[in-house]
Amino acid sequence: MRILIIEDNPDIAANLGDYLEDRKHIVDFAADGKTGLQLALSHDFEAIVLDLFLPGMDGFEVCEQIRAQASRHIPILMLTARDQLEDKLEGFRRGADDYLVKPFELQEVEARLEVITRRVDPSLQTRKLQIGELHYDLDTMMVNRAGVNIDLNPIGLKILRCLMRASPRVVTRAEIEADVWGDELPDSDSLRVHIHGLRSTIDKPFDKPMIQTRHGIGYRIIAPD
Numbered sequence: 001m002r003i004l005i006i007e008d009n010p011d012i013a014a015n016l017g018d019y020l021e022d023r024k025h026i027v028d029f030a031a032d033g034k035t036g037l038q039l040a041l042s043h044d045f046e047a048i049v050l051d052l053f054l055p056g057m058d059g060f061e062v063c064e065q066i067r068a069q070a071s072r073h074i075p076i077l078m079l080t081a082r083d084q085l086e087d088k089l090e091g092f093r094r095g096a097d098d099y100l101v102k103p104f105e106l107q108e109v110e111a112r113l114e115v116i117t118r119r120v121d122p123s124l125q126t127r128k129l130q131i132g133e134l135h136y137d138l139d140t141m142m143v144n145r146a147g148v149n150i151d152l153n154p155i156g157l158k159i160l161r162c163l164m165r166a167s168p169r170v171v172t173r174a175e176i177e178a179d180v181w182g183d184e185l186p187d188s189d190s191l192r193v194h195i196h197g198l199r200s201t202i203d204k205p206f207d208k209p210m211i212q213t214r215h216g217i218g219y220r221i222i223a224p225d
Contacts, residue, residue: 001117002026002044006036006062007051007079012102016049019106033057040066042166042175045074047113050096052080052087060094067095071129071165075116079104129164132223134202134210136164143202150201155180155194160202163211163221172218195219 003020007013008031017027028043030036033054040048040062048066052059063076076098078091083101091099097116100109129136133146141157143150152160158180163171177185195211203209208224 001046001113002028003047003049003113004028004030004036004039004043004045005049006030006033006040006054006059007049008032008054009051012051012079016106016109020110023110025110031055033059033062037062037065038166038169038175040074041069041169042162042171042179047075047077047117049109049113050076050078052078052082052091060090063091063094063096075113077109077112077116079109129161131164131167131210131221134164134221134223136160145202145206148205152198152201156198156201159191159194160198160221163219166220168220168222170212170214170218170220174218176218 003025005013005016005027007016007029010031013029013031017029020027028039028045030039034056036050036054037057050059050063054062059078059080063078066074066076076096078096078099079102080087081102088099098112100112129138135145136143138161143152143157143160159176162176162179173191177191199209199211203211210221210224212220212222214220
């Protein structure tokens with residue numbers, strides 16, 4: 001299971017991460033709300049462990065924004081020292097699937113994550129992305145725009161998935177490179193070359209472009225006006 005831990009306490013994050021990685025899960029981390037939200041929207045996580053007291057954006061807001069912007073339902077387990085009933089109810093209102101009060105047992109965290117990932121309604125786990133007339137089926141890896149099929153290489157498909165999941169947000173070069181290449185970062189020109197290839201197939205044959213460059217920042221993809 002690929003899990004995102006959004007937790008600003010480094011000791012808690014490390015303990016959770018070590019335990020889950022020992023249990024053969026893949027774990028990523030964010031120490032503040034805004035970074036956690038960006039990662040949640042641009043990567044394919046199967047579950048999220050979310051603290052409430054976070055710098056930049058609290059866990060309630062992060063949860064609400066994930067539910068509003070994500071293209072599929074990502075199971076979210078809230079972890080917090082706030083044990084009042086009203087806090088728990090607020091967490092569920094904002095979109096949490098489960099709520100666990102600190103201190104907690106690591107085994108229970110894993111068990112709850114397994115439960116909430118099993119019970120997600122398959123109809124909420126959409127594997128089809130759409131922005132305007134651009135469609136991307138993540139299962140078949142078929143891409144089409146305005147009914148015209150588009151052939152992309154594996155790297156192009158990964159970049160397109162990253163941009164579509166984050167749309168209309170601008171995705172930084174560093175975010176795209178981390179999502180597509182992981183720790184084995186490419187040379188400085190690789191991303192630019194692949195973006196050029198995407199534009200050649202997705203934009204140039206059509207009247208209006210969808211891929212935009214934000215110089216010095218990154219790229220985004222939006223529906224034409």
